[in-house]
Amino acid sequence: MAEKTSGDTAHLYDGKTVRSSAPSRKALAGSSGIGTEIPKDAIPELQIPTFVESLLGGPLVPKMKFLPPDKMVQNLQLAVYGLLMALAFLTLIVSPGAGTIWYMIFGSIGIATAMQVVIISIATVCGFVGTFRRDGRFLLVSNLLFILAILRFASSKVALAFDPFGLADRPFLLSSLVVVYAVFLIMFIELGNGVLRYSMLDTSIRTNEVYVMNPGKIVGKYHRALVINPVVSVVLATLVLSANKILPFIVGLLNSETALRMEESVELTSVYGVALGTLFVFIVTGALFMLNLPGAVQKWREARSE
Amino acid sequence: MMWSRKSAMLGSLAVAMYLLGLTLRNSQLVTIAVVIFVVLTWAALFGGHADVASSGRRSEEFTGEEGVALGNVSAMRKMSSARLFEDGELSVTLRMQNHSGLAKILEVRDRVPEVMRIKSGSNYILMELGPRRETFIEYTVECPLRGFYSLGPVAVRIQDAFGLFHREKELHVYNDFLVFPKMEDLKETFVKSRVPKIFTGAVNIRQPGPGSEFYSLREYFEGDSFRAINWAAYARSGKLMVNERERDAVSDIILIVDSRAVAETGPVSRNALVYSTRAAASLAKYFLGRRDSVGVIVYGDEVVSVDRDTGKKQLYVILTKLAGAVAKGNTPLQVVVNRILPHINKGSPIIVLSNLEDDPTIVNALRDFRARNFDVTVLSPSSLEFEFDAKRLDRTGYEVMKTERDVLIGELRGLGVNIMDWEPDMLLSTALAGARGF
Structure with a gap:
């Protein structure tokens, strides 16, 4: 005998929503709760610059999303990798552990040297990552670490961590090495920045901006x-930087005895001598700027082309 | 010459290293500082060519001297049209000339109003302009919103290779143009609707007079033209009967556009003022096309009116006025009604385009119209819908305000006003038909 079916039809509606009419807006409003807080999506997004951004007049690191690098950017990246290797090597040479802040803290040349190697390694890795990922933050960290590595106390005379080229006895070549190192550092900063700038340009070109x-x-x-x-x-x-040699030479044209004394003076051969010469040169440059030399140069170039 | 952020940071770094080098007696730091100074000096002295911008400063912030390098650069602009409709396209040709004997790499940006979209080409160009050469830059902008606009100035920038220093110049070349509100064709809709002419009173004023349409038959009086005699009716009735014709009347249509500050509530491209101006333009075109006389009143911070007139010239005048309507002020509708009531003909259809918000005088003002037997139609673009769609309004708030609005609409309907709550996605013709109950 067949089982008698129940008259209860509740199972037909279980888990189902039965509507007798279209949902009413007012009913929906009634069921939306009595909270008075403003929904998050109702607040328009405001970009308030941070303190640093307001100081700099914009973000420190561009927030633009780059498209995959084109050939020009890839070449620049390759140049940065090469430069980074050379810079790391030069930094290792020109920044011995002695006189560093680590040496002052730990009092051990071994630890100080190890710390220098670690800092330079981190700076190099950050430089690689920043260039590869085109992320300004890594590049900034790398730049700062390279500068930190060169910070040494009481190093009036250039000292080398190791001397693969035998430059220790040749003061001119030694100071030239530091100049080359400084140029490498500046070029690394510029090329790293160039990678970002040309990535921005490339993206802007490809997005028709x-x-x-x-x-x-x-x-x-x-x-x-x-x-x-x-x-x-x-x-x-x-x-x-050769001002301490050029100045005695110029003075020597007028008075050879004073020039000799200048050449032998400790002040002029020390870092203060370099600084004095630098200051003198840049005071002259500053004066030329005040007289609008760039404008005059441009005017002369324009006039010459007429 | 302006310093970029990069050069400023490098300069600061150099000064810091220089001083630190002296303090720590570190010649390496001084050397690095010197190299940075040298790089900066070299770039400042000989940076005569441009590169992509790296500076965060915008050209309008600069008010100083741009220097010699940009003195010989000039610009001229040509536009395809000085008047166009919303969503229309404007082709711009910018002619850049280098009068100098030196080639220059320039970064050129032609300032385009913010609401415009670049459809093709680019208004931002990086180029090398040879000695005594000129080049043409072409781009097309899409104009999505009505208004008076101006192209320009042309900002030219020249920069050194490393983006350390730059010079800028604003070439004050301006071109004005006018974007009219776009219009919907209402003719088709009215023809297709059940009642061919929605505003039947607008054209036929049901009075006998000279015209083309038959009105009635009447007995012949002395002085009537023999040409008007209906001989068939004479044969039937034995009396001289003449055809009377309905007077072809040119009626006055008054369009009242609300351009108070509150009319701009909602997104820039979707708000009551945008919809109202488009509707007013469409209606003006439709009625002027029927040879009616159309007048427009735009009220915001003041009441601006276009006197009633007919013809294409009137359409141009109305469109210009609508293009220039700016959301401003809070003049009540009652002020408008009081001002225009003595000047409009009795029975003229009046169409009010307003979101009906923030004006306690609306009911009284429309009651005044109705009391004088004016045929009043209100098309009300709902600011609530615009705000809700843009997620600037939560549902509870929306429902409360919607209820208030429904109550107001109901009250106005009770006064005999033909009113339509115009929702954003509704066509004007549909909204009009809804207002008139078709």
């Missing part, structure tokens, strides 16, 4: 500047 007419010429000028500027910097910086 900017149109570049004859990009080859523009990139070519940047490449030329990457070669010319370091050479000019090395020459000019060497001249400026």
